[in-house]
Amino acid sequence: MSQRRGDRVQGRRAYGGVLVIPCQLNDAYRYWFLVDTGTALTMLSRQVAEEIGLDLTRPMRHERIASVHKVTRAPVLRLNSLRVGSQRATDIEVLVLSLPPDLRVDGLLGVNFLGQFRPTFEFDQGTLVLR
């Protein structure tokens, strides 16, 4: 039985070992996102939302966000597309939230994208594999 090789997305490890990878939004805007299986909805920084022209005054809804240290509310908007490697998903809901500048990433890649695939982490290679 042959194995599906999947799409290998080269990233890098940072901040104690987490994986960050380049993601392209709306086929035009590329940023580094932290891959986070503990995040239900993919998250963008407020700066990214402004750059790609999301209208923060007209979100689809607001969600309560529970993280390890606090609960807050954040607007939910929709991306036309999100591409990681050669894998592209459309109509992806995203949260917009300010991220700490020290993180030095522009978003968190969450389960609403990752869950469309069978992701494998190769931490020793700094690689995300999407099947």
Place this chain on the structure above:
Amino acid sequence: MVEETGWDEQGNPTNGVVVAHAFDRETIVEPTSRLHMQKPGVKTFVFYDGPKVPEGLVVVL
């Protein structure tokens, strides 16, 4: 912020031109928005340069 000008067969950027840079992220927002308005279809890559791991920082989200 870099305007991408070349890509490999997987679509990863291989060439680009630095369009804007700044010490703080906020300063990059306006030039990025402006470039996309002026050049529809342009592809950009915004990333942080310099030390990738702030000293002593471990992420627990």
